[in-house]
Amino acid sequence: MEIVEKMTLNVDRIRKDFPIFDYPDNNNLTYLDNAATTQRPTQVLEEISRYYREYNANTHRGAYRNAEKATLAYEDAREKIARLINARSSREIIFVRGATEAINTAARGWGDRFVRPDDEILITEMEHHSNIVPWQMLVKRRNARLCYWAFDERNGMLEPDGLRIMLSSSTRLLALTHVSNALGTINPVKEIIHAAHARKITVLVDAAQSIPHMPVDVQDLDADMLVFSGHKLYGPTGIGVFYAKEEILNAMDPVQFGGDMIEHVDYFESTWNDLPWKFEGGTPNIAGGIGLGAAVDYVNQIGMEIISGHEKQLVQYALEKLSGVEGVRVYGPMDPDQHGSAVSFTLDRVHPHDLATWLDQHNIAIRSGHHCAQPVMRKLGVPATARISFGVYNTIQEIDRFIIALEQAKEYFSKWL
Amino acid sequence: MAIDDLYQEILMDHYKNPRNKGKLHDADLEVHAKNPFCGDEVELDIIWDGGRIKDIHFVGQGCVISQASVSLLTEHVKGKTLEEIEEVIQEFSAMIRGELEKIDEDKLDELCALQGVSKFPTRIKCALLAWNTLKKVVQERKAELEGKGKVG
Numbered sequence: 352m353e354i355v356e357k358m359t360l361n362v363d364r365i366r367k368d369f370p371i372f373d374y375p376d377n378n379n380l381t382y383l384d385n386a387a388t389t390q391r392p393t394q395v396l397e398e399i400s401r402y403y404r405e406y407n408a409n410t411h412r413g414a415y416r417n418a419e420k421a422t423l424a425y426e427d428a429r430e431k432i433a434r435l436i437n438a439r440s441s442r443e444i445i446f447v448r449g450a451t452e453a454i455n456t457a458a459r460g461w462g463d464r465f466v467r468p469d470d471e472i473l474i475t476e477m478e479h480h481s482n483i484v485p486w487q488m489l490v491k492r493r494n495a496r497l498c499y500w501a502f503d504e505r506n507g508m509l510e511p512d513g514l515r516i517m518l519s520s521s522t523r524l525l526a527l528t529h530v531s532n533a534l535g536t537i538n539p540v541k542e543i544i545h546a547a548h549a550r551k552i553t554v555l556v557d558a559a560q561s562i563p564h565m566p567v568d569v570q571d572l573d574a575d576m577l578v579f580s581g582h583k584l585y586g587p588t589g590i591g592v593f594y595a596k597e598e599i600l601n602a603m604d605p606v607q608f609g610g611d612m613i614e615h616v617d618y619f620e621s622t623w624n625d626l627p628w629k630f631e632g633g634t635p636n637i638a639g640g641i642g643l644g645a646a647v648d649y650v651n652q653i654g655m656e657i658i659s660g661h662e663k664q665l666v667q668y669a670l671e672k673l674s675g676v677e678g679v680r681v682y683g684p685m686d687p688d689q690h691g692s693a694v695s696f697t698l699d700r701v702h703p704h705d706l707a708t709w710l711d712q713h714n715i716a717i718r719s720g721h722h723c724a725q726p727v728m729r730k731l732g733v734p735a736t737a738r739i740s741f742g743v744y745n746t747i748q749e750i751d752r753f754i755i756a757l758e759q760a761k762e763y764f765s766k767w768l
Numbered sequence: 769m770a771i772d773d774l775y776q777e778i779l780m781d782h783y784k785n786p787r788n789k790g791k792l793h794d795a796d797l798e799v800h801a802k803n804p805f806c807g808d809e810v811e812l813d814i815i816w817d818g819g820r821i822k823d824i825h826f827v828g829q830g831c832v833i834s835q836a837s838v839s840l841l842t843e844h845v846k847g848k849t850l851e852e853i854e855e856v857i858q859e860f861s862a863m864i865r866g867e868l869e870k871i872d873e874d875k876l877d878e879l880c881a882l883q884g885v886s887k888f889p890t891r892i893k894c895a896l897l898a899w900n901t902l903k904k905v906v907q908e909r910k911a912e913l914e915g916k917g918k919v920g
């Protein structure tokens with residue numbers, strides 16, 4: 352009995368943790384845009400507030416009590432994150448602004464150092480712009496080449512043969528998303544990394560859409576680098592993580608130069624601080640780090656396996672219901688085991704943007720647009736899609752509400768179109 | 769903020785039966801406007817007659833607001849002088865942004881159908897997509913003609 356109780360989520364209780372749902376202006380808000388950013392629970396908001404109110408000080412600098420307390424809290428958050436992703440050590444956890452800054456750090460600090468002319472960087476056709484553009488710029492700087500591993504537009508899955516075809520003796524790096532924000536596809540990154548490592552290729556995993564929704568173990572995956580954003584994991588904006596194996600971080604150059612990241616500064620030369628601070632020039636986002644630590648606590652207290660199971664039910668239900676609406680086309684895999692917490696679709700003759708405005712009138716927040724993945728849209732042959740994406744606080748009832756509103760929108764627009 | 773304030777019948781009609789849609793093959797100028805926010809794109813094809821737009825067409829796909837807005841735009845600026853067009857653009861943009869105290873219905877005519885957009889801030893970019901591009905085009909055309917005037 353106890354196990355059954357533990358495995359199901361008390362969503363009503365969880366929703367009470369998120370003040371946004373109680374705010375009068377948000378009366379009955381159905382928030383289905385969690386792939387863009389999640390809401391933050393009181394536990395996170397209070398931890399941030401406590402830092403500013405009770406022990407605000409800069410980290411790693413002052414010789415007084417609050418400075419020590421702030422440093423400990425910030426470093427404690429780093430430990431929590433290391434445990435969340437099972438890093439070997441918290442030295443492998445670099446705080447950055449988010450997934451975007453993490454990938455830029457990799458492209459600069461690792462790419463500029465190790466990518467040579469005519470090398471190839473392999474990415475997939477389903478990447479977020481943040482895992483495309485930094486590599487475009489890198490290959491321009493280094494006279495290297497960017498190659499794409501295609502996906503099958505019928506099911507949103509990477510071409511099974513793609514890796515074998517695309518990997519060459521010139522491939523230096525494979526950078527790919529764990530879960531696609533535009534298609535929902537869960538990529539089998541563990542097998543992919545294994546195959547890439549067999550050819551001595553370094554792999555970067557964009558875990559922005561997986562970390563908030565499923566257990567991720569960097570040692571089990573054997574990821575060389577892995578990135579994510581705190582604000583998609585119930586944490587604050589402006590904080591995220593660049594993980595890399597220690598030997599990689601040691602070999603990389605820092606990309607931000609200034610205070611804190613140095614060991615010694617002479618007139619014309621400087622040496623770098625130890626890991627992880629070598630990569631954290633300047634006063635860090637202290638409140639952000641502490642807030643992200645609190646978000647990790649929050650998620651752990653519920654249990655990532657349980658969150659994942661809950662969201663899988665939602666995805667399965669949404670896939671079924673959406674496919675049942677005439678005129679709806681759902682993108683990405685239809686098997687909920689291969690589909691992360693975001694579901695992309697279009698409604699015949701109604702532009703996603705018009706649909707989103709219409710749903711907003713019913714207090715249902717969804718995303719419409721290209722989801723920062725224009726190559727995916729090009730491949731699907733649509734300018735944009737609508738997307739619903741789930742978090743721990745979403746319910747089956749909310750999906751029902753959404754489906755009813757979707758049917759009404761269809762009726763409304765079909766009067767004219 | 770009722771939804772019908774936004775989706776007026778005129779707009780739906782322009783969406784369904786867009787005016788001046790399709791490439792102008794003998795265009796003097798072809799410009800592209802992109803909305804980086806939603807990925808919508810429109811192309812404007814223009815034929816000049818000195819300081820006038822002799823003909824204008826558009827190509828593109830997008831939401832009701834962006835498509836109806838560009839369709840209305842082509843109807844309103846065709847045959848007008850650069851100065852007249854600038855005036856309409858200014859008045860129209862102000863209406864969309866909700867900056868007009870009173871809407872001059874004589875001046876804006878059918879364009880008034882888009883006034884509801886001002887109450888839907890997330891859609892302002894859709895309504896102004898083609899207009900902002902046309903504004904730049906008109907400025908450049910004026911500069912070009914003035915340059916010629918000086919040289920000639």
Ligand SMILES: Cc1ncc(COP(=O)(O)O)c(C=O)c1O
Nearest residue numbers: 449450451479481532559560580
């Ligand atoms: C798959 C993926 N990668 C990267 C990012 C970029 O994250 P951020 O904007 O927080 O840097 C996102 C965010 O939308 C994403 O969905």
